[in-house]
Amino acid sequence: MATPAPRPADRLILGQLLHFTGDPFAAPVDEVTRHERRGAVLLRDGRIHATGPAEALRTAHPQAEVIDHGDALILPGFVDAHAHYPQTAMIASWGKRLIDWLNTYTFPEEMRFADPAYAATIAGRYLDLLLANGTTTVTSFCTIHPASVDALFEAAEARGMAVVAGKTCMDRNAPDGLRDTAQSAYDDSRALLLKWHGRGRATYAITPRFSPTSTPEQLEALGALWGEHPDCPMQTHLSEQTEELSWVASLYPEARDYLDTYEQRGLLREGGLYGHAIWLTDRERDRLREMGAAVVHCPTSNTFIGSGLFDMAATKAAGLSVGLATDTGGGSSFSMLRTMAAAYEIGQLSGTALHPAQLLWLATEGSAGALRMGGAIGRLAPGAAADLVVLDLASTPAIAQRHAEADTLWEAVFPTIMMGDDRAVTETYVAGIARKPQVA
The missing domain is CATH 3.20.20.140 (Metal-dependent hydrolases)
Known part of the structure; x- marks a missing residue:
């Protein structure tokens, strides 16, 4: 009898987390957005298993492989x-x-x-x-x-x-x-x-x-x-x-x-x-x-x-x-x-x-909902596919100097929306696997 392949180890992806609990076109932005300044996404078998404060998840899952993206912003792909x-x-x-x-x-x-x-x-x-x-x-x-x-x-x-x-x-x-x-x-x-x-x-x-x-x-x-x-x-x-x-x-x-x-x-x-x-x-x-x-x-x-x-x-x-x-x-x-x-x-x-929240929602949960895939993709939530994008919010000198003056989360994110490109993408995870290629 063949030996079963070992289950891939849990992975913790650390950084800032931003996710939505509702449509920011239908409710005030602050009511339907959640920001974790130092958060983590626990990946297991190609799906999101849990999200939350980084230290709490590290304590709960001490055997997990840790990938720390520092101050980068983690969003659904x-x-x-x-x-x-x-x-x-x-x-x-x-x-x-x-x-x-x-x-x-x-x-x-x-x-x-x-x-x-x-x-x-x-x-x-x-x-x-x-x-x-x-x-x-x-x-x-x-x-x-x-x-x-x-x-x-x-x-x-x-x-x-x-x-x-x-x-x-x-x-x-x-x-x-x-x-x-x-x-x-x-x-x-x-x-x-x-x-x-x-x-x-x-x-x-x-x-x-x-x-x-x-x-x-x-x-x-x-x-x-x-x-x-x-x-x-x-x-x-x-x-x-x-x-x-x-x-x-x-x-x-x-x-x-x-x-x-x-x-x-x-x-x-x-x-x-x-x-x-x-x-x-x-x-x-x-x-x-x-x-x-x-x-x-x-x-x-x-x-x-x-x-x-x-x-x-x-x-x-x-x-x-x-x-x-x-x-x-x-x-x-x-x-x-x-x-x-x-x-x-x-x-x-x-x-x-x-609003920046509306733009990010459209590019993730909004599009997923249009495809009738809401909950399966486009969300940082347990059960969703572990498809993630990690954004450097200071990826170029022009963006970095504006980011340095930001007083709020949205002021920090908006310059990357307006001026960002592939240089802002630190990593792209597909079903939990790092997939960002080096495109010549």
Whole structure:
């Protein structure tokens, strides 16, 4: 009989702790935040076993391995709720709005993912860039090629990461080589779903790109697939640019609005993830709330491609679930810190100054909740995955000099949100294992 492998030793991760007991958009910040000036997270078997004062946990668990991050701030790993990993190599491409940007940059790059080796190279590169920036969970579109889905899930599995992803489906208004059909979209998506959904930390997302690149028949086929597998999420795009709204209206003249193009075909309910959602009507906003769907704010993408200003205050006041996302490569950074900074700037332009607690919550528990993974990721709480990011709050001279003047926790954290990058990430833990790569 083989000798059982020894259980990995408990590990204590020491530093400042910050976690939430509620939504800081719905309650005063001080009522729903908890700060432990000298705290610890006890990791066991890939999960958080306990949190609390460092000395108390060290006394209670004297055999635990101790990793002391000093004054660094320990948070749940960041959760990126909407991205396009196939656009990694063409991030920061100049000078286009959405439709021209897709035709000029995105579609030619996505054609390359017909090569499984290229897909595997970019998938590994992309996830390492995320880990370098403290992101431990991502929701990503792939391409129409099933191998692009396999590549991302395989790369995530090798790193122990939780990933939500799916084959991007398009059967019109896309170049030769990037179109499937209603039937092949259903068949390919179903096969990939059965292969990956629930395997380890993989979650399959049914993925029509958006209404302009799918015929009504394809949307109906994917709606039928979602009805057969309601535990899967469904991700798509909604109301990103005004030109897009006009295009959708011309393609779907019978629809009441953009959201209705999905709703009529079984693609609106709980588990739906709708990226951007800038130009919503009151009906759309109300219907999204009634159905328990979530929208995802992509601030660096919205400014980079000139889409518009997402109204966070109105969206949260309407009772919608909101996630936060880089939307790379339309988004101009792989960093959720930079994404939080952009969300703050858009809030200012929209007349609402987002509190640092609200920004951090959006990047962790808010996005986790949008993915219906609240409690499993995005939290410093017993039972949650041991996915952590450790932030140096004085990572550069500019940040350090401002940090030195801080009188409160939020004054200490905010400069890193506004000016931080991968240099601020001391370590990234995935299922309790240190995973921050050294990205050249």
